[in-house]
Amino acid sequence: MAVVSKQTPRQSLTVVDNRTNKVYEIPIKNNSILATDFKKIKAEPGSDRKEDETEQGLRLYDPAYMNTAVVQSKITYINGQEGILRYRGYPIEQLVKKSNFLETAFLLIYGELPTTSQYETWQNEVMHHNYIHSDIEGMFKSFRYDSHPMSMLTSAFATMGAFAPEANPSLAGQKLYTNAASGDIASLQILDKQILRIIGKAPTLAAASYRMRQGRPFNRPAHGLSYTGNFLYLLDRLSGTEYRPHPVLEKALDALFIIHADHEVNCSTATVLQVGSSLVDPFSVVAAGCAALYGPSHGGASESAIRMLMEIGSPENVPAFMQKVERRERVLVGFGHRVYKNVDPRSTAIRALAEEVFSVTGRNKLLDTALTLAEYARKSEFMRSRNLYPNVDFYSGLIYQAMGFPLDFYPVLFAVPRCVGWLAHWRQMMLNPSGVKIWRPRQIYVGEGERDYIEAANRKEKPNATVFDAPSAIPHGGDSKRNAMATSKDETGKAWGKAKL
Template identity: 30%
Template sequence: MTAAQVHKGLEGVIVDTTSTSLVDGEAGALYYRGYPIETLVQYRFAEVLHLIVFGELPDARRLGEVEEYLWQAGRLPAEIAATLRALARNGAHPMATLQAIAPLLALEPPLQRIGRSDAEEEGLIIAARLPAAIAQIHSSLEDHAPHAYPASRRYGERYLQLLTGHAPSADAIDAFETLQILQLDHGFNASTFTARVVTSTLAPTPSALSAAMGALYGPLHGAADQGALEMALEVGEPQHARAFVANCLATGRKVLGMGHREYRVVDPRAKILKALAERSAVEFSHRRLLNTLSAVETAFVEQTSSKKRPLRANMEFYKGVLCLSLGIAKEYFTATFAASRAFGWVAHIVEQRQDNRIIRPSALYIGPAPRQPEEDIGHEKAQSQR
């Protein structure tokens, strides 16, 4: 084996098959189970998660069953809620707390069942309970009583009401569900691959989901959403964007939210999210953040135009402005991402189990050649042990 055969980051390496999503990086297109993402964002979130998990869009009756299941299963059992609140009081980032509690969220399953296997059902229970878990973390850190569990069966309405305590508008619900649809699945990204690696060992579903959350928390993956927003706050004003980008390029600092390994053109999710952010940024502070991000993107594209592969904004770049307009604080951006992507992880866990082989790649060894301890060193050690 030679160094030329090493593929750092497994870039370009096809390790398995999937029928869940297709990322067409050359065309800048994304498909779930064959449907283009631009079409699917017109559906309800529960319809598209059904497509991801079960393979087809549901009819009206089945949609009702799915939404009822998510509502019933989504309630946190009292003991789990108390444990979660106690854990959250330690003040860790919500993603760290969420990863820690995830394996326990499948305990005390609801009476209704929708999964086709125990592994799938465990995953769906955890995914259904993530909105309430995130709201519990928020209420604990903010030191207020948890908001009452909403009666609404609509996923987006329930999530926002649990987190904010206020009934969201119809436009807010639609915008939030669009965001969550865009975050459901995306090929063999780092967190999904992590879930599949853990699953390949025949570890239980909760372990795979917890590991996937750990991968999503990385700033080169899901946490770029919080990082991009904090970067915009650091830049402050659109007129400072050009100098900020120049300094980043000169010092090697990453501009979080710019570029994506898969896409050679604009990330199709970024197009949709930027349009949503533009419609939702009605407050002055949100509009300033949006304008600052837009100026950073423009400056970055201009200053890197000579590169062979131009980098443009990905899904994380404008997400923060939309989330803030929906009442979601920056510390909960990535947790909100996990609440959606968990359904995609479940689909991949099931897919991995269907034709499983433990994922165990080889490594090119570059350490010292095989050797023995020198005689005098071994002699000195023997003498010292007498």
């Protein structure tokens, strides 16, 4: 119990537990409080359920991490109210204008912009780790012709781990990477080698998923080109020699890669850290990040934004569509952000890129619709009151479409550069001098209390049951119907005709 002075300002939070009349003083550091400090606030169970575990201390309930900081990081700073995004202190606008993707990757992972010699070594290492094992190419060929490229990419990263057993803590030792935090050079070398492998091979894997969908043979990486130039080469070269992507498209893609390289602890980065906290290999970590990025509420949003614009069709259809949005009959994609309550600084940088790309590809037919939609949103009280401004997905999809990428490839174009951000956060976690604690969020249990098992003959259906309380009826194809009508015997000799496909 603390004695509280009302006159002396200090960095702490005073909490009065009205259940016990006890007063607690919680320290404030970096404008945050330690969640475990609230475990000290305990009370005897009163009207609480046993499952509330009241005597074990107060828990913090924060659905979807709306206001929970899970790490201390030196990598990316975001101010959502003012629309600020900085990598290691450098404003994103400056990096897009003056830097390139590989230089920015070095900055994100290692903390400083590289010197000339550091950059040369870094670039050479990354670009000499871009070949993939021929068996991984075979894995791509095993997919259906219409598989989503992001599904293939996710599988490919997971598969890569099987080709590097020396990089797997389950085989090479649990502390394979965490030993690097104490200065173990061998551990640090193997950690950084996997970073080079993943960044180097990411474009090759992504291009393989694209070529697989196109029914085209895989290209081999081309040395001498830039990171994004080589990526475009892997995607597009058909025959001939001295293939060179258009410089405007190469530069625009490089800038988009910078913009997409990191975005603090978003859904996929949180997934990477969650999975990485188990000390699994980094290839599995990146595969998990890809799976999270795949979702339409995250990396799939640019694809969804273009589909929305295609549905709207033309500028004159915007008011009618927005009326449906305001009546909550439709979802507006490409506007608003979980963090930004002002203009997304990435969308500002991308808007300028769009004009450069359109100058060589021709004006995207959906641009007028997009601009009309953005103007309508700017004037709409409904949008302003909800801080809904165009985000990064709104314009990036227009650029990707103008460059000729198919819609389902957009998340892959997001995943390739985001590997850098994921690896920067993963490396930071592995190098934590305090060690790596496995992430294990708490829950608030609101289900049934303890009850006795009921024998099958005595069970009754739940009263007032809803459609959520039992499996829904699953339709089956015609071949399943035929099989159901046929007769056969199972392994025990009993008649069996219920096989489903």
